[in-house]
Amino acid sequence: MTAIDSHYHNYITNVEKITNRGEGLLNNIQSALAKKSNNQLSDNDKEVLQITSRSLNRRFRGHEAANLVGVTTAAIYTAEKDGKLPPPKLKENAAGVRNVRAGYTLAELNHMREVFGTLPHKADDESAVTLGFLNLKGGAWKTTLALLFGQHLATLGYRVLFVDTDPQGTLSFFMGCRPDTDCDYSDTIAPYVVGDEVTINEKGFEFGSLHYAIRNTHWPNIDLIPGSLSISSIDMQLPHLISAASTIEEKQYYFQLIRNGIESVKKDYDVVIVDGTPSLNTLTMNVFSACDVAIVPCPAQMADFASTMQFFNTIGETVQFYEEGNFSIPVPDIRVLITKFATAGYADWMAKIIRQTFGDLTLHNVVKKTDEVGKKGTKMTTIYEEDLKEASNRKGIKSALDMYEKPFNEILTDVIFPFWPSKSKENIKEQSSIAKTLETEGVL
Structure with a gap:
């Protein structure tokens, strides 16, 4: 056996060990789920189920x-x-x-x-807002923000649809769908994007919308289109479809596939939240074109700032490509959200650089570092799912919720509300006045 053969052999052996461990864990999960129905859970079974079984334990008092x-x-x-x-x-x-x-x-x-x-829904004649969390670099808190912002909106009473376009499927995992275990290629946006009518028809749906991929979650007003590794197949097929297109109209169609898919289902929601992929490819630009608003998380760190600048350069080149090709493809409003903000002087200095660079595109509030989000993440849950009265660290969770509330409410009122005339400041004041009058008169 040569040195190269030995290297490959060891590599394959290690991969097989990892695969066997993973399959063993999945077998334990299946066993625990079976025991759950018969109330035979051991402490180990309960620990296994913590990362697979989702429930919304929070109570409001x-x-x-x-x-x-x-x-x-x-x-x-x-x-x-x-x-x-x-x-x-x-x-x-x-x-x-x-x-x-x-x-x-x-x-x-x-x-x-x-x-x-008092349901806060948009008016019936208004359209849901598609909001994407996008950045090229992993670790910018893109998925974390998408997840928590959606749960924040749902807590307020809005109807939310998550669209997970990240092959890693982390957002899907947190919402109770294990990528490539609970969902596969047929459950993602991939069949719609690559024109796989057969797969969609086999699920009992007509081709032409994303309804086939929508599933309920453990949140009563959040639905999910899950992501999985199979989404990667889009970038193996979509570039060929675009290259083979013979007319501008046909090319535009392929660049707007995800936008068209979301349009086909958004009437049932107030906000559609898209978790983008942390890479630069045809799928990323398709997601970009699908959004009404793109929130770009930018950590208050130099390397992340440089990566965000690269993302903006790519956006500029993409829009220039649309212009030179005589395309008529919508592009989103963009907002930059400073994340990983610490109280140290370095973070203040970086925040100033970010604000000087992006100007009015930068949101006023920042997302600060907090241990509570990470702690909940280890149990595959979030600060919005914790029952505060039963929590061991009630003060820490409450502090984290208060911190996230500021940038999230800024996005809601200053970025989303302008799309809905019914949410203008004048209309909100009028509705509030009517509600107070009805309550005073005992109608409410």
């Missing part, structure tokens, strides 16, 4: 629930007493008496919003 619904606690209690709302769920107090309010689930909050008429 008192003033927090009332503020999210948009009424007073008195209005909620009165509606429960009058039968307009179901009676509250109770739990035992320290003395074993079942008389303590257990709090409300997000689904129950959404029902309250329906009863009180």
